[in-house]
Structures are given as C-alpha cells and as structure tokens.
Amino acid sequence: MGLAALADAPELAPARIAEGPRVRPVRPRVAIETPQLSVVIVNFCQWKNTARLTRQLRNCEAVRRGAAEVVIVDNHSPKSDIPRKLRKLSGVSVVQFGRNCGFARAVNRGSNRSRGEWVLLLNPDVTVHPGFLDEVLEKAQRFPAIDPNAGVIGFQLRNRDGSRQASAGVFPNLFRTVAGLLVPRSRRKCQHRPLSGRQQVPWVTGGCLLVRRDCFEQLRGMDETFFLYYEDVDFCRRAQEGGWSVWYEPALRVTHHFPLHTRKVPPPLRLVTRHALLAYARKHWSGWQSRLLGGLVWTEATVRRALAKRRNDAPAAECFGLMRELVGDVLHGREDATAAKIRYAAAFLSEVAAANDGKTSDTPSAG
Numbered sequence: 001m002g003l004a005a006l007a008d009a010p011e012l013a014p015a016r017i018a019e020g021p022r023v024r025p026v027r028p029r030v031a032i033e034t035p036q037l038s039v040v041i042v043n044f045c046q047w048k049n050t051a052r053l054t055r056q057l058r059n060c061e062a063v064r065r066g067a068a069e070v071v072i073v074d075n076h077s078p079k080s081d082i083p084r085k086l087r088k089l090s091g092v093s094v095v096q097f098g099r100n101c102g103f104a105r106a107v108n109r110g111s112n113r114s115r116g117e118w119v120l121l122l123n124p125d126v127t128v129h130p131g132f133l134d135e136v137l138e139k140a141q142r143f144p145a146i147d148p149n150a151g152v153i154g155f156q157l158r159n160r161d162g163s164r165q166a167s168a169g170v171f172p173n174l175f176r177t178v179a180g181l182l183v184p185r186s187r188r189k190c191q192h193r194p195l196s197g198r199q200q201v202p203w204v205t206g207g208c209l210l211v212r213r214d215c216f217e218q219l220r221g222m223d224e225t226f227f228l229y230y231e232d233v234d235f236c237r238r239a240q241e242g243g244w245s246v247w248y249e250p251a252l253r254v255t256h257h258f259p260l261h262t263r264k265v266p267p268p269l270r271l272v273t274r275h276a277l278l279a280y281a282r283k284h285w286s287g288w289q290s291r292l293l294g295g296l297v298w299t300e301a302t303v304r305r306a307l308a309k310r311r312n313d314a315p316a317a318e319c320f321g322l323m324r325e326l327v328g329d330v331l332h333g334r335e336d337a338t339a340a341k342i343r344y345a346a347a348f349l350s351e352v353a354a355a356n357d358g359k360t361s362d363t364p365s366a367g
Contacts, residue, residue: 038114048358102227151215151244154204156253206232
C-alpha cells in the first residue's frame with residue numbers, strides 16, 4: 001500500500017469586479033480520504049488518561065487534515081460517559097470488548113479497524129508534545145528511503161521527571177533472565193540506548209511502537225497467546241525472522257508516566273507477567289531452557305504461596321497456587337487450562353490499572 005499522494009489543487013483564477021477590489025486566489029482545502037497513519041490506543045480502566053491523550057493527538061495537524069486517525073480499543077472497562085464523547089470527535093473511533101481480551105488481541109482488533117499505511121501503538125499513560133503525530137508521519141514517509149525493509153520503529157521514552165526510560169533491548173534468554181534478577185527492575189527487560197542517532201535494535205517496547213502495515217499483516221498481527229507483556233518482544237523477533245528490520249529513533253520522544261517497573265506487582269499481575277515469560281520461552285527457547293525456567297517459576301510460586309499463608313493472605317496464596325499449576329499448563333500446551341487461569345487473574349487487574357487514571361500530564365517531561 002503506497003502513501004496517499006497529496007496533489008496541490010489548482011488555484012482559482014483571480015477575478016476582477018468592475019470598480020471593486022481584486023479577489024485573492026483561493027486554494028480549496030485538500031481532503032484526504034484514507035489516513036496515512038493510524039494511532040491505536042488500548043484502554044483498560046484509564047478513560048481519563050485515554051481522553052487526555054486523544055485530545056493531545058487531535059491538536060496535531062495530521063489529524064485535523066485527515067492524514068492520521070485515532071482508534072481506541074477498550075478492554076471492558078467500567079461504564080463511563082467518556083467513550084460516548086470520544087465517538088463524537090472527528091478522526092476518532094472507539095471499539096469496546098465485552099471482556100478483557102488482553103493487549104495483543106486488542107491491538108489486532110484496533111489495527112484491523114484502522115486504515116493507515118503505518119500503525120502507531122500508544123499506551124494511555126503517555127504524554128506527547130504538540131505536533132508529535134506530524135513528526136511521526138514525516139519520519140514514516142522518509143524511512144523507506146533509509147531502509148526499504150524497515151517494519152518496526154520505536155521512539156525515545158522519558159520518565160515523568162525527564163530522565164531517560166529504557167525502551168529497547170536484546171532478546172531474552174535463560175541466562176539474561178536469571179541474571180536480570182541482580183539488576184534494578186527498570187533494566188531487566190529493557191536497556192538504555194545511545195542517543196547519538198537512529199540505530200537497528202533487536203526489539204522496542206510496545207508502549208510507543210510504529211509498525212508498517214505490510215509488516216503487521218505479513219505477521220498476522222501480534223500473537224494473541226500473550227495476554228499482557230512480551231508480545232512486543234515476540235512481534236519484533238518474528239518481524240526480523242520475516243525479513244523486516246527494527247529501528248530505534250531517539251529524535252522523537254514521549255513521556256511514559258507509569259511503566260510496569262515503577263509499580264507494585266500484586267499476585268494477579270505477577271501471574272500474568274510470569275505467563276508471558278513462560279509463553280515466550282516455550283515458543284523461542286530450547287526445550288531444556290524453557291523447562292528450567294518453568295522450574296524456577298514453580299519454585300518462586302511455592303515460596304510466595306508459603307509466605308502468603310504465613311501472612312494469612314488467602315487470596316494471594318490461592319493466586320500463587322494457580323501460578324504453580326500454570327507452569328505445567330504452559331509447558332504442556334494446555335491452552336484451555338492456561339486461559340482459565342489468565343481470566344481468573346485478569347478479573348483482579350481493574351483496580352491496578354485504574355490507580356493511575358487521571359494522573360498523566362498535558363505537558364511532556366523536560367530533559
């Protein structure tokens with residue numbers, strides 16, 4: 001699919017009325033029928049943040065002239081008047097699931113609903129500067145000349161205080177995963193990249209991810225095996241295996257307010273993230289490595305379950321008991337049993353997600 005070409009409309013010939021002022025040439029407004037860039041936002045219990053981000057995006061010229069659209073996919077958040085108001089905005093569409101289907105499936109639904117040649121994934125807890133989408137669109141249009149195989153592009157992320165946030169990394173293996181326990185959480189999955197210029201990287205985070213539609217369709221979207229976490233790593237890995245390149249472009253940046261490593265991880269969320277790691281290992285690691293990881297996760301769940309029982313925390317103990325069972329379900333491909341445990345954990349995530357709603361800023365961080 002080629003980028004929609006914008007041909008300048010011919011100027012109207014100036015006319016002169018007898019004894020009257022000269023009429024200035026008028027250039028008709030150019031209408032763009034198909035957006036070139038589609039922004040997909042997956043919302044879960046963060047309607048205030050989503051509405052604020054949507055307002056920031058609509059201030060960009062690309063949205064006002066129809067070159068960009070915003071598609072919001074809601075994973076069964078509590079009832080709110082906000083989605084009704086968002087549907088009334090030009091250039092904005094809202095899709096709502098009847099249950100929490102996970103990040104990967106929501107991204108796929110939003111991308112299938114969208115029309116742009118490039119798809120930009122943005123988390124609701126992101127703040128962008130004025131003109132951000134215009135700059136993204138300009139980068140997207142230039143990238144094929146830089147690298148015809150460019151399929152995925154990640155941008156620079158900043159923390160609320162303006163400090164740099166790691167947003168790219170190397171592919172995880174057993175050694176790196178275990179060694180990561182010895183470093184701060186902010187560096188276990190992602191690593192900081194130099195700011196000297198754009199560079200090819202193994203993978204970039206899905207919190208601010210630009211994907212070429214041809215690449216997305218070739219891969220058939222994100223793997224819906226992943227409910228939350230590691231779907232971005234898997235996608236970038238499959239993209240490279242399919243002949244596409246993955247880039248980190250630090251020239252554009254956004255503020256990501258609440259990355260996972262800055263938040264507490266309650267038992268249900270830990271179950272979900274451990275599932276993602278186990279699923280990634282089963283898919284991409286050798287058999288013995290995935291089994292060894294499974295043993296480590298089983299041991300972790302056993303210890304945490306015992307500690308929860310000692311605290312008389314029955315809900316946490318039950319969750320960690322399910323996490324022990326989850327190890328065998330994932331390693332042996334018991335999809336129905338795995339899905340049931342993920343649904344159980346997901347039912348407790350709304351409070352976690354809603355805790356930071358309305359706490360993002362209209363002003364990007366300095367730095």
